Amino acid sequence: MTICVIRKNNIFFNRLSDCSITEEGYKALSSALRSNPSHLIELDLTGNDPGQSGVKQLSDLLQDPNCQLKTLRFLGPAADEACQYVTGIVGKNPLLLRELNLSEHELGDTRVNQIAALLQDKHCQLNTLILYGCSITEKQCLILTSALKSNPSHLRELSLSGNQIKNTGVNHLCDVLKDSRCKLERLRLSECEMTDEGCSAVTSALKSNPSHLRELKLSRNKLGDSGVKHLSDLLMNTQCKLEKLEFLGPAADEACQYVTGILGKNPLLLRELKLSGHELGDTRVNQIAALLQDKHCQLNTLILNNCCITEGGFHVLAAALNSNPSNLTELDLSENKLGNPGMKIILTLFENVQCRLEKLKLNCISITDEGCAALASAFNSNLRELDLSRNQIRDSGVTEISSLLRNSQTLQILRLSDCSITEEGYKALSSALRSNPSHLIELDLTGNDPGQSGVKQLSDLLQDPNCQLKTLRFLGPAADEACQYVTGIMGKNPLLLRELKLSGHELRDTRVNQIAALLQDKHCQLNTLLLYGCSITEKQCLILTSALKSNPSHLRELDLSWNKLGDSGVKHLSDLLMNTQCKLEKLVLYRCSITEKQCLILTSALKSNPSHLRELNLSRNELGDSGVKHLSDLLMNTQCKLEKLVLCGCSITEKQCLILTSALKSNPSHLRELNLSWNQIKNTGVNHLCDVLKDSRCKLERLSLYDCGITDVSSLTQSLRNTKALQFLKELDLRR
Incomplete structure (x- = not known):
């Protein structure tokens, strides 16, 4: 170290600029000036690297009442101007600060150049620089970032939010971020008019030097889809230590986290x-x-x-x-x-x-x-x-x-x-x-x-x-599928029909489900449903009757002949018949393998809601003694208004015929047609029927006894001759 001392009128000037003086030299100078403080009035130390303790040594010296120093230079002219400007704002020498906040001060080109000079100086060891809303332009951002590049190692936090630095300014800043000496931990660039291009530059720079940054704020910029995608990719980088990434307002950010937790994206x-x-x-x-x-x-x-x-x-x-x-x-x-x-x-x-x-x-x-x-x-x-x-x-x-x-x-x-x-x-x-x-x-x-x-x-x-x-x-x-299916068969929309006849079509589960959906719909107002020989099973019968129970009031005729309904099928059908909304007038269950037990279930249901049924066909079912007995109990019910009863081929015996006719005699006035063909009731059975015909209340119009094993009809002809029965009877079948 060379010290040039000039004595003139007892005033000393000491100039030691650019002499590679460090903290130790600053300490020696301050010690010497304390021991003999009265003469030196100017000391120039610009261009040296004192560290903060060196600056502190001489700053403390200036507080000594015996110190005559009028000028103490650490900085170049522009940096010195900045130093005075900042001291005027914050009340403290910025060389002694770790945080400098000049937010909302419109700096202009001159001040930006001065601040840049300050940032470049080795005496300046700021950790935090906040320049929010300082009207910094793209050009000024270049000046600032150039200064930061020359002295990047101390800065930990930088905020340029609220300045229109745009993508160009962001690109200049990225040169600082890429510098391996850059230890920046918090970067705020909200409201900087950055687009996806600037966002791409930031994420690229951070990928090249990702290990220090902990917080990045980019809210109120138009980052677009690709910008958001770049940031998402950055977060996937294993070296990225970002703990906080904001490009939304607080409430929107909360929503973002909430939705991501639910949807995973x-x-x-x-x-x-x-x-x-x-x-x-x-x-x-x-x-x-x-x-x-x-x-x-x-x-x-x-x-x-x-x-x-x-x-x-x-x-x-x-x-x-x-x-x-x-x-x-x-x-x-x-x-x-x-x-x-x-x-x-x-x-x-x-x-x-x-x-x-x-x-x-x-x-x-x-x-x-x-x-x-x-x-x-x-x-x-x-x-x-x-x-x-x-x-x-x-x-x-x-x-x-x-x-x-x-x-x-x-x-x-x-x-x-x-x-x-x-x-x-x-x-x-x-x-x-x-x-x-x-x-x-x-x-x-x-x-x-x-x-x-x-x-x-x-x-x-x-x-x-x-x-x-x-x-x-x-x-x-x-139901729509059913509609299309039926239209294909019938040539007409079933919603416009009153009668739906699908007899002989093997429906299977899918079609039965569709037909059931159609029957449930309020648009469907069928009066007649004919499903003769459709191979309907017990399970399918449940589906159909459940549908009819939900919309029963329109149906007047139901034909399930030639389907094996089984116990459960008959039970479900009986549930429908018991429904007070059920207005069924005609029920045809020809050859449904109905047993004595099932006949009990069926007739019990009809007894509980008998007033609407006008026609019942149970032909070709083996009803047995108890089945015929239960049917007779129904016929005896005064509310029973049955007008047509068809029991062809039910293996009804002479004894069972007596039970039936006894019931008919007790309530004969409604029955208009009785068909007992293909039952071996023989002459005895005919004699029992004659007792019904003799009743003055009997209004029977058709009687069919085809192939019933009858050999003697004398009692029948006598009954017809001696009663009013012939006034009503229009048809009598005694063939074979």
């Missing part, structure tokens, strides 16, 4: 967000709303089915979607209790010219015709699909929807299943579609009760050459 990388069945509550809804507002969020589909969202939650969601509406094309809020007020809140989306919503599902949200009127008023021209199923909108609501259909040029799919729509509503719909038939291609009306005229209205609509409907659903999928 960052929602910013998703196009569809489905949280159905999760009870969100107001806090979560607020977080989801913050996520939806963020420009990084570019969801096309949002499904919040059954999330227990409140009216307040709908306000928050609608506001969020209105602030960032252009990406969303599908919204499902089904099974939340919006009601009419919530409906009106959500419909504010349609007022936004940026709204691109094409698919709206509001299934089971407790709206009425009031909500439908609001929808028709606010309807958006982009909407392609609308689902209002399971709302009690009724005919008045459908009238509002019909006005929408008359004016819509875009709606292609409309679902109104289980909406309590009747004939009047169907009429309104078909009228609207006739006036504007060209756009709607799918209409779902399953689970409503249109009556035959309602079905006819829309069936006629399908014949309109201008009608573009490709799918018209009255039925559920299985």
Whole structure:
């Protein structure tokens, strides 16, 4: 070390710039000046490397009352200017600071150059530099980062948030991040007008030097999908030690973590967000709303089915979607209790010219015709699909929807299943579609009760050459399959039929399930169901009778002949017959292998609900003594109004014939036709029948005794001659 001392008028000047002096030399100088402080007024130490303790030694010296130093230089002119500027702001020499915060101070080119000079100087050992909202430009960012590159090893935290440094500035900063001497742990670049390009540069730089950074904030930049993807890839780097990555606001970040926990994927990388069945509550809804507002969020589909969202939650969601509406094309809020007020809140989306919503599902949200009127008023021209199923909108609501259909040029799919729509509503719909038939291609009306005229209205609509409907659903999928199957056989839609005859078709399980679904549907109003010889099993009989029990009031005739129903099948059929809504008038169970036990079950059911049955055919079943006895008990019931009884080939004996005729004698006035053909009742049986014919209340019109082993008809002819029976009897069959 060379010391040049010039004595002039007892004033000393000491200049030691760029002399490679370190902390030890600074310590020696301060010690010497303390021992003889009175003469030296200027000391120049610029360009040396004192370390903080060296700077502290001389700074403490300046506080000595005997020290005459007027000028103490550590720094070059620009850095010295910066030092004075900063001291004026923060009240302390920045060379003694570890953190420098100049946030919200507009620095301009001059100050940035001075700050850069300060950062370059070896005396400056800042750990934290915060320059939030300092109006730093891309060019100024280059100056600052060049300074940091020359002295990067001390800096641990840097914030340039709120400055429009853009991708160019970010690229300059990345040169610092790539430097192996850079030990930066926290970097904040929020609101810097960075795009995916800048984000790519940051992640690339951090991959090349990833081990130190713990916190990275990039919120309120337009990073786009690829930017988010770059950040996600960075997190997968095994050397990456990032503990905190923010590119969203706090609430949106919470939502991001919540959704990632459920779906296993960052929602910013998703196009569809489905949280159905999760009870969100107001806090979560607020977080989801913050996520939806963020420009990084570019969801096309949002499904919040059954999330227990409140009216307040709908306000928050609608506001969020209105602030960032252009990406969303599908919204499902089904099974939340919006009601009419919530409906009106959500419909504010349609007022936004940026709204691109094409698919709206509001299934089971407790709206009425009031909500439908609001929808028709606010309807958006982009909407392609609308689902209002399971709302009690009724005919008045459908009238509002019909006005929408008359004016819509875009709606292609409309679902109104289980909406309590009747004939009047169907009429309104078909009228609207006739006036504007060209756009709607799918209409779902399953689970409503249109009556035959309602079905006819829309069936006629399908014949309109201008009608573009490709799918018209009255039925559920299985019933619809049955409809197509039956139409193929019968050549006509079964919903327009009163009689369905599938006799001789082996249905099997699949078809039976489909037919059952059809029978359950309110659109189906069959009076007659003929399933003769369809190979129906016990299990299938359960399926069919269960369906008929759910919609029994229209059926008047049922034929299950030539099917082996078995014990359980007969039991399930009996359950149907006991139903007070069952109005069955004709039951045919020819050759169903019904046993004595099954006959008991069947007749017990008919006794509990006997007033509607007019015709019963149990032919070709072995009823036995007890079966005939139970049947006779039914016939004796005063509520029994049976007019036709067919028991052909039931192996009825003379004794059993006596039991039957005794029952008929006690309640003879309703029976008009009796067929006992192919039973060996013989002459004795005929004699018992004569007792019935002699009764003045007997009004029998047809009696068939074909092949009954009868050899003597004298008693029969005498009975007919001596009674009024011939006044009513029109047909008597005694062949063979």
